[in-house]
Amino acid sequence: MSIVKPYLTTRSLVPENQESPISFLRTSAVDSSLFYKRNHFSYPHLSYSSYWIPISGLVETPLLLSMQDILQLPSKTIEVVLECAGNKRSFLRPKVFGEQWEKGAISQGFWKGVPLRTLLQLAGVKQGAKEVVIEGYDAGKRTDIDGVFSYTRSLPIEKALHPDSILAYEYNQKPIPYKHGYPLRLIVPQWYAMASVKWVRQIKVISTAFTGPFQTKDYVYYPHKENDEDAFPVTFMHVNSTIQAPADREILKTGKHTVKGIAWTGIGQVEKVEISLDGGKTWLPAELSPAGDHGYSWRFWTFDWYASEKGEYAILSKATDSNGHTQPNQPYWNRKGYGYHAVDRIVVKVE
Numbered sequence: 614m615s616i617v618k619p620y621l622t623t624r625s626l627v628p629e630n631q632e633s634p635i636s637f638l639r640t641s642a643v644d645s646s647l648f649y650k651r652n653h654f655s656y657p658h659l660s661y662s663s664y665w666i667p668i669s670g671l672v673e674t675p676l677l678l679s680m681q682d683i684l685q686l687p688s689k690t691i692e693v694v695l696e697c698a699g700n701k702r703s704f705l706r707p708k709v710f711g712e713q714w715e716k717g718a719i720s721q722g723f724w725k726g727v728p729l730r731t732l733l734q735l736a737g738v739k740q741g742a743k744e745v746v747i748e749g750y751d752a753g754k755r756t757d758i759d760g761v762f763s764y765t766r767s768l769p770i771e772k773a774l775h776p777d778s779i780l781a782y783e784y785n786q787k788p789i790p791y792k793h794g795y796p797l798r799l800i801v802p803q804w805y806a807m808a809s810v811k812w813v814r815q816i817k818v819i820s821t822a823f824t825g826p827f828q829t830k831d832y833v834y835y836p837h838k839e840n841d842e843d844a845f846p847v848t849f850m851h852v853n854s855t856i857q858a859p860a861d862r863e864i865l866k867t868g869k870h871t872v873k874g875i876a877w878t879g880i881g882q883v884e885k886v887e888i889s890l891d892g893g894k895t896w897l898p899a900e901l902s903p904a905g906d907h908g909y910s911w912r913f914w915t916f917d918w919y920a921s922e923k924g925e926y927a928i929l930s931k932a933t934d935s936n937g938h939t940q941p942n943q944p945y946w947n948r949k950g951y952g953y954h955a956v957d958r959i960v961v962k963v964e
């Protein structure tokens with residue numbers, strides 16, 4: 614008997630962008646072979662033997678740390694969902710440019726590392742610090758502005774000092790796979806995953822607002838098609854849910870079916886998932902799995918559905934979090950297609 618395994622769906626080869634087979638992510642620790650991949654450039658070439666990480670800028674004592682130094686510091690392990698800000702972009706109408714992600718630009722697992730806070734405290738953050746800039750080793754050209762740019766982003770000082778923003782070196786108890794940021798990547802819970810910079814090259818504390826293109830051109834919500842007015846940055850994830858089973862357009866028999874899925878949010882916890890079988894007129898509660906330790910992970914949910922009559926059905930799912938935020942019926946359209954979190958929808962046929 615041959616072993617049949619799910620696999621990733623390629624959206625582009627160079628840089629390598631691949632989405633996870635969402636229906637098969639039924640564990641809280643997604644195997645690294647099924648973890649989605651999102652890259653802006655080709656993979657960097659690192660010389661691991663000479664891996665040193667500088668922490669500089671507005672600090673009392675600039676540091677130059679080796680992997681050995683980092684591994685000796687107190688660590689923590691957190692279960693964190695990473696969702697690309699462009700997840701589900703392909704469902705926006707009018708359609709937008711950018712990777713045409715369906716529902717699989719999301720994965721999660723257990724990340725182990727040193728809080729960025731620990732490193733910043735070792736260096737001693739000076740008065741007037743506003744942001745922390747994290748640079749990645751990967752770099753290349755862009756289509757919209759001239760020059761060569763590394764993948765570099767900043768965090769506001771408060772988020773950089775949050776005890777759960779970590780510089781991670783393990784994923785699911787193994788060194789982070791090369792394509793996911795080996796040997797060190799930032800993990801920023803609650804934010805869309807553009808903040809979780811892979812292959813960290815250096816960390817710098819600054820007193821101004823960083824203006825690199827990965828936060829002034831990309832990862833900005835542009836509400837208007839024709840101009841940049843009312844733009845604001847992409848930060849925290851929205852409350853969201855995805856139906857994993859049945860599959861969209863699956864043909865089912867009459868009888869009992871279990872609708873299954875995941876739900877997650879940025880700030881707070883998912884507290885409720887509801888299902889509608891009448892186009893959103895009425896909603897019935899789904900059963901939720903226990904919440905993770907920190908509320909940074911998705912919750913699984915199930916809903917038993919008895920399909921007694923033949924026909925076509927739309928199944929909708931809607932999550933609500935502890936801040937009372939809920940998925941809107943219609944997506945929030947923006948020119949670069951970030952933060953899609955409208956109610957999820959599949960269509961099945963019962964025959």
Ligand SMILES: Nc1nc2c(c(=O)[nH]1)N[C@H]1C(S)=C(S)[C@@H](COP(=O)(O)O)O[C@H]1N2
Binds near residue numbers: 651697751764810
């Ligand atoms: N250095 C670097 N870090 C990066 C990126 C990148 O292109 N380069 N992409 C970001 C984006 S947009 C996402 S969604 C996540 C994807 O992480 P993954 O490839 O491990 O799934 O990494 C983030 N960190």
Ligand SMILES: [Mo]
Binds near residue numbers: 806
């Ligand atoms: Mo992303």
